[in-house]
Amino acid sequence: MVKIYEEDEKEIEEEVEEETEESKTEETETITEEAESTEAEETIEREVPEEACYVMFPKGKDVKYLFTALANLLHEANLLFSPDGIKMKSIDPSKVSLLILDIPSINLEEVHVPSETKVGVVFDILKKIVKRIKARDKIEFMIRPGAGRFYLTIYSKKGKEAGIYRRFGLPIITVAEEEIPEPNIVYPARVRMDIDTFTDIVAAADEISDAVTFIIKPDSFIIRSVGEGGKALEAEYTRTDEAIYEIEAEETCEATFSTEYILDCTRQMRQICEYIIIELATNKPLKLTYEFSVGKLQFYLAPRAV
Numbered sequence: 001m002v003k004i005y006e007e008d009e010k011e012i013e014e015e016v017e018e019e020t021e022e023s024k025t026e027e028t029e030t031i032t033e034e035a036e037s038t039e040a041e042e043t044i045e046r047e048v049p050e051e052a053c054y055v056m057f058p059k060g061k062d063v064k065y066l067f068t069a070l071a072n073l074l075h076e077a078n079l080l081f082s083p084d085g086i087k088m089k090s091i092d093p094s095k096v097s098l099l100i101l102d103i104p105s106i107n108l109e110e111v112h113v114p115s116e117t118k119v120g121v122v123f124d125i126l127k128k129i130v131k132r133i134k135a136r137d138k139i140e141f142m143i144r145p146g147a148g149r150f151y152l153t154i155y156s157k158k159g160k161e162a163g164i165y166r167r168f169g170l171p172i173i174t175v176a177e178e179e180i181p182e183p184n185i186v187y188p189a190r191v192r193m194d195i196d197t198f199t200d201i202v203a204a205a206d207e208i209s210d211a212v213t214f215i216i217k218p219d220s221f222i223i224r225s226v227g228e229g230g231k232a233l234e235a236e237y238t239r240t241d242e243a244i245y246e247i248e249a250e251e252t253c254e255a256t257f258s259t260e261y262i263l264d265c266t267r268q269m270r271q272i273c274e275y276i277i278i279e280l281a282t283n284k285p286l287k288l289t290y291e292f293s294v295g296k297l298q299f300y301l302a303p304r305a306v
Contacts, residue, residue, distance in 0.1 A: 053081050054113075056140045056159075057138065059294075076121065088100070089101075121173070129170075194242075202263060205224075211257065212225045214256075222236045
C-alpha cells in the first residue's frame with residue numbers, strides 16, 4: 001500500500017498577513033467567482049499585461065509534490081524562466097546536496113515568456129501555498145514587470161474559462177548566486193527501479209540507522225543499514241525482480257548516504273513518478289533522477305564518511 005506523507009499539518013492563514021522582512025513575507029489571496037465564464041476570462045485578460053511572463057502547468061499534482069520536495073531541502077532559490085521552459089540549480093544550506101530542475105516548455109499548457117526572467121523565491125512560503133492544490137487543478141506562475149512579485153494562481157480543472165481562481169502573491173527576493181557547475185562524475189553503475197519500493201526500503205533502513213549503504217553489482221542492487229545493538233537491514237534486488245526495471249554496472253560500486261536527505265525528496269516525488277534512477281560510483285556523490293510528466297529533477301547527495 002502506498003502511503004502519502006504530509007510534512008506539515010498546519011493550515012496556511014486564510015487572511016492576508018503583513019510580516020517583518022527579517023523573517024517573513026506577505027501572502028495574498030484573491031478568490032474570484034464570476035457568473036459567466038466569458039466575463040471571468042475577460043477579467044483575467046485585463047489583469048495580465050502583454051509583457052508579463054507566465055506559464056501554465058496542466059496538472060496541479062506535479063506542482064504540489066515537486067515544490068514540497070524542493071522546500072524540504074532548500075530555503076530559497078532562483079527559478080529561471082525562458083522560452084525553453086523553467087530551470088533551477090541550487091545547493092542546500094548544508095552544502096551536501098545539489099538539485100537541478102528542468103521543465104521544458106513543450107510539456108506546459110501555456111508559455112508566454114517574452115524574455116529570460118530570473119525569480120528568487122522563498123520555498124517555506126511556497127510550500128504552504130501548494131498544500132492547497134488539488135491533483136487536477138491547473139496552476140499558473142506569473143511575473144508582472146515592475147511589480148516585484150511572483151504570482152501563483154490555482155484554477156479548477158476546467159482552467160481559466162471556469163471563472164474561479166485563487167491567486168497568491170509572493171515578494172521576489174534577491175538570492176545570492178554562486179557559479180554551480182554540474183558534477184563531472186562518471187557513474188559506472190545505474191539502476192532504474194520502482195520508486196515506491198525504493199522509498200519503502202529506505203524508510204525501513206531509516207528506522208535502523210540514519211545512514212544507508214547502496215551497493216550495485218552487475219546483476220544485483222543491495223540496500224543495507226546497520227544500527228546500534230546489532231540491528232541491521234539488508235535487501236537485495238536482482239534483474240528478475242518486479243521492482244527492478246534495469247541494472248547496468250561495469251563494476252561493483254558502493255557508498256553510504258543520509259537517509260533523511262533521500263527521504264525528504266523521495267517521499268514527495270513518489271507521488272508523481274513511476275520510477276527512480278539511481279546512479280552510483282564508489283564513495284562519490286549519489287545521483288538520483290526523478291522523471292515526472294512535465295520535467296525532470298536531478299538530486300546529487302554527498303557520501304557519508306565511513
